[in-house]
Amino acid sequence: MLSTGSVETWQGNPLELGPLYPFVGAEAIMFVASLIVFVAFLVWKFKWEQAKYDQQAKDLNDQGR
């Protein structure tokens, strides 16, 4: 049977249980994926903010404010 985790039963000796989450051993892939989201969000934020303020400043200047 397909299993994503190392836990086969909750009836055994708890001292033999280690990590409970699925895909143990894939931490590096998950780390890289999360790091990409983190960096990409910051890059997007800087670009979006720059474009937004440039546009707002232009509009306000056009309105003479």
Added chain:
Amino acid sequence: MDNELSGLTVIFTEFYYWVTVVLMFLIHVGFCLYEVGCAREKHKLNTLMKNAMLIPMITLGFFFFGWWLYFAMQNGPGITGGLKEAPWSEPLSELMGPHMGGEPVNERLTAADTATWARLNGVFWAAFLLFSWTAGSILSGAVIERIRSGAFWLLAILVGCVTWVVDAAWGWSDSGWMVQVLGYHDAYASGVIHGLAGGSALAILIHLGPRLGRFRADGSPRVFPAHNVWLVAIGMFLIYTGFWGFYAACNVPIVDIDPADGRSFFSATTIYLTPTTLSGITVNFLMSLAGGLIVGYWVSSGDPFWTFQGGLGGIITASAGNDLYHPYQAFLLAILGVFCAYRLHYWVERKFKIDDAVGAVAIHGYCGSIGVIAAGFLLWGYPSSIYEGYAPITPWGQLAGAAIMFVGLGFIPCYLLAWLLKRAGVLRIPRAVELAGMDHVILADEAAQLEELASAERA
């Protein structure tokens, strides 16, 4: 976990820190309310989002590298040793996820690591993370109404995930080099959080500059009245409430402090594993709050802003030694700290044209640093650690520690990053947007929507 006593001790400790984390969440709620209340109407939504989005930014940074830095950097490195091994705190560690404490999968971990950290790593991480949010949030209030959120988040990540963590490793751990060499003592983080964050805020403010219209031609400051004093008041009360959790989180709840010769004596301890009591620190917390409120009210002739800030500053001033002070000492020290910080705030403001919108540099930076230095005199000669060979607490050790926190790890790194951001043109919003308000587009849209609704209702 193989008998009832060890099981109860571990699970009690796990639950204890979980409760502190929930309480400390209120600090962030309080900071958000407080800042929004202080900001003017035209900036309030941006002010809220700037601070609220600090939560995911610092959380991810702290998960990726902040927690590891805390353990790895305790020797400097290069002062009392090299980088410390701490595989349980690394971002790829199985102990960063749910774990029952059995045999490790990763060969770099030992059975002792998993047995020790399985139930405590997550709650310790979270408690430190909430300190990190606080460090970032302290900056947030000072810079309202003109900083760009992206730049602020980068600065908050620097402080919340790097500089405060390194100073905690150095001076707020049982084997940090500052504790060993300087006898540094800062039980409830006067310097490691507040002094550092205050120094960081001051550095950013120098590059950011004052809000438009802040200073008159003669150099005297204009007042920007809080747009909602009730948000300010509730925010401050929530910060006080969260501060209880902060104090509890700075303790280790149950430790055998006398394991020699088969004896046992269980006590709460500080982060340095030196004994203290929740009872004692609770009294000192309240007495320093009382002292701060009194002097804040007194020097400002009853101004609510400075009265509430005074209460916070009082606690911050006494925090370095509140594990050991008598309540009168906590009370009187709070008075001294808030009085000096209030005077310094206005002197620096007028002299250097520093526009600190919420008095964060004064209440956190000056009160925290004064508190660290004062602890050197009041606790002169006390052992700084349970371990033999560590330097005792001294005025010069504390003075050096306060300088490392405020200047070395607080002011300098943020000064450099803020300078870079300014050079790149991404630190401050455009002048026209500042004049119109950071929310002017949202407010205009909202007005149009309301007008459309009103028309629809009339039709």
